Amino acid sequence: MTKHTELGLSEEEVLDMYRIMLTARRVDERMWLLNRAGKIPFVVSCQGQEVQQVAASFALNREKDYTAPYYRDVGVVLALGMSIKELMLQAFAKAEDPNSGGRQMPGHFGSRKLRMLTGSSPVTTQVPHAVGVGLACQMNNDDAIAFVTLGEGSSNQGDFHEGANFAAVHKLPVIIMVENNQYAISVALNEQVACEKISDRAIGYGMHGETVDGNDPFAVYRSVKQAADRAREGSGPTLIEAVSYRLTPHSSDDDDRTYRSEEEVKQAKEKDGLISFREYLIAHNILTEENEKEMEQTIKSLIDEATDYADAAPYASPDTLFDGVYQ
Amino acid sequence: MAQMTMIQAITDALRTELKNDENVLVFGEDVGQNGGVFRATEGLQAEFGEDRVFDTPLAESGIGGLAIGLSTQGFRPVPEIQFFGFVYEVMDSISGQMARMRYRSGNTMHAPVTIRSPFGGGVHTPEMHADSLEGLMAQQPGLKVVIPSNPYDAKGLLISSIRDNDPVIFLEHMKLYRSFRDEVPEEAYEVELGKAKVAREGNDVTLIAYGAMVQASVKAAEELEKDGVSAEVVDLRTISPLDIDTIVESVKKTGRVVVVQEAQRQAGIASQIVAEIQERAILHLEAPVLRVAAPDTVYAFTQAEEVWLPNHNDIVEKVNDVINF
Numbered sequence A: 001m002t003k004h005t006e007l008g009l010s011e012e013e014v015l016d017m018y019r020i021m022l023t024a025r026r027v028d029e030r031m032w033l034l035n036r037a038g039k040i041p042f043v044v045s046c047q048g049q050e051v052q053q054v055a056a057s058f059a060l061n062r063e064k065d066y067t068a069p070y071y072r073d074v075g076v077v078l079a080l081g082m083s084i085k086e087l088m089l090q091a092f093a094k095a096e097d098p099n100s101g102g103r104q105m106p107g108h109f110g111s112r113k114l115r116m117l118t119g120s121s122p123v124t125t126q127v128p129h130a131v132g133v134g135l136a137c138q139m140n141n142d143d144a145i146a147f148v149t150l151g152e153g154s155s156n157q158g159d160f161h162e163g164a165n166f167a168a169v170h171k172l173p174v175i176i177m178v179e180n181n182q183y184a185i186s187v188a189l190n191e192q193v194a195c196e197k198i199s200d201r202a203i204g205y206g207m208h209g210e211t212v213d214g215n216d217p218f219a220v221y222r223s224v225k226q227a228a229d230r231a232r233e234g235s236g237p238t239l240i241e242a243v244s245y246r247l248t249p250h251s252s253d254d255d256d257r258t259y260r261s262e263e264e265v266k267q268a269k270e271k272d273g274l275i276s277f278r279e280y281l282i283a284h285n286i287l288t289e290e291n292e293k294e295m296e297q298t299i300k301s302l303i304d305e306a307t308d309y310a311d312a313a314p315y316a317s318p319d320t321l322f323d324g325v326y327q
Numbered sequence B: 001m002a003q004m005t006m007i008q009a010i011t012d013a014l015r016t017e018l019k020n021d022e023n024v025l026v027f028g029e030d031v032g033q034n035g036g037v038f039r040a041t042e043g044l045q046a047e048f049g050e051d052r053v054f055d056t057p058l059a060e061s062g063i064g065g066l067a068i069g070l071s072t073q074g075f076r077p078v079p080e081i082q083f084f085g086f087v088y089e090v091m092d093s094i095s096g097q098m099a100r101m102r103y104r105s106g107n108t109m110h111a112p113v114t115i116r117s118p119f120g121g122g123v124h125t126p127e128m129h130a131d132s133l134e135g136l137m138a139q140q141p142g143l144k145v146v147i148p149s150n151p152y153d154a155k156g157l158l159i160s161s162i163r164d165n166d167p168v169i170f171l172e173h174m175k176l177y178r179s180f181r182d183e184v185p186e187e188a189y190e191v192e193l194g195k196a197k198v199a200r201e202g203n204d205v206t207l208i209a210y211g212a213m214v215q216a217s218v219k220a221a222e223e224l225e226k227d228g229v230s231a232e233v234v235d236l237r238t239i240s241p242l243d244i245d246t247i248v249e250s251v252k253k254t255g256r257v258v259v260v261q262e263a264q265r266q267a268g269i270a271s272q273i274v275a276e277i278q279e280r281a282i283l284h285l286e287a288p289v290l291r292v293a294a295p296d297t298v299y300a301f302t303q304a305e306e307v308w309l310p311n312h313n314d315i316v317e318k319v320n321d322v323i324n325f
């Protein structure tokens, strides 16, 4: 048995996973170019975290479950159904952006249609929100679950503890996935936490916890799938730590040379999960020279189209300033 | 004397006090090796070591609590909150705890903490990164709230804040960080807390402002001058405690007042100043005291920022209203 068949994943599904990971990477790369060309104000990247984001999303019921993603989750929102055009509209902060109508920073996702809670700038606030959604699911006898992500640095906020604790006490259908990319802006992991694994904290809450290699789509998929099964059968929340590396500076406003070596980044790039997943797909004849070429071309033309559209789209009018303050 | 931007003056004040008093500690998110996301603490860790200038985990409530504990043991913590919009995460530490240590302990403990934080609009950062939340702080007895409008004052006020024996919220308007330079003395000097400054003298109308609105008011005064209106500009520098004496003195001279704040209109410092003026100087007024403030919405999205933020034209308009009353 191959790794994917063992998990019940078809060739189409793994290829689709790869396509979305690659789309996330290419969208992100384009955003940096647009930022450097002065077209968009800000980029906060998913690069290095696409594999875990997409693999985790595929382990959810994407028709039914609720999510509260954080700002790096381009892979999650694409997997849940946000279009490239919608991503570009939010990057350009245009009126038509379905996330916030250009009112928030790029990367602050949210969509009623996709059952995705609107996120905001203060980190970790989404954790107790997702726990509230989990409680609502439980009260409504809805077998949907709430999936929430955050960075490892953000797991030091009080909101993390308060949300995780409540979820465990009430055995809520919640999955908390910490995307450990080794840095919180400039502050390295060992200055953020003293525990060996972020998932060690699960013991303190009385919930299941595990750490997985975020560059391994199968490990992430398995872990999230099992967590989703436990959540749906009433066995409560899970804390998953997906370990990878932030391949770009924190954001387009950051210069990472002041706090990490180029050598370290270079080594991490060699372990990029996108590369090993690609090799896996080629080895199993799922990705071929032709379909890869076609995939890249399709993604590129979709991004080109979305970029032109978003660039030309109008900004929100100042007349709308009072909209949404009250009913 | 050196020419410095406001952010350089702030770094210089931190360096001066780190040198001057070994109990001064600087900490916060990314303030160490990285030198702060705005570079306010650049070079300080290299100069003073990791024990005195250090990064904290990403947890504002913890930063505030830590500062309180340290301050009760003789240290003078100068923590940074990366953006003042994130102050909500640490509100209890500040308003519920720090501000009340002295009162609660019957004057046996106090918290000489200076919290520095960037705030303010006009630099194309959206909500939570640009909000003017000084009013929240000013409502809490036990806190002092300081907002410099220029590099010279920034250094002197920050030194005074660090040396002060009560907690000070020191707010740095992002638009002023690098917008102009001033002569800033190299040595240590203090600018007294709780003292406003007459930034420009005039006889016909008083403009009361702080932070970035001081510049807007001075610009408005220059425009008004062309129409033969002589406007006095009072730079509050400290919004809590307010320097009522300087305000009232100017009001008595001009009889007409416009109060300017960048924050939303409702329940702001400007309202407080209007109330103080009518209580103390109503018989000197020739017209109602008017306010210039932002509309009562969440901080504007970038394309509406220009419209949303108060500017010198809004000030001129209100001045004409009080002149023609």
Ligand SMILES: Cc1ncc(C[n+]2csc(CCOP(=O)(O)OP(=O)(O)O)c2C)c(N)n1
Pocket (backbone or CB within 6 Å): A072, A121, A122, A123, A150, A151, A152, A153, A154, A155, A179, A181, A183, A184, A185, A246, A250, B029, B058, B060, B082, B086, B089
């Ligand atoms: C409450 C709060 N404090 C500070 C910030 C500024 N900030 C934005 S992202 C970030 C670091 C987050 O690190 P981590 O949680 O590891 O996520 P990563 O960006 O590495 O994915 C900080 C300090 C913020 N957004 N919210």
Ligand SMILES: [Mg+2]
Pocket (backbone or CB within 6 Å): A151, A152, A153, A179, A180, A181, A182, A183, A184, A185
């Ligand atoms: Mg991180």
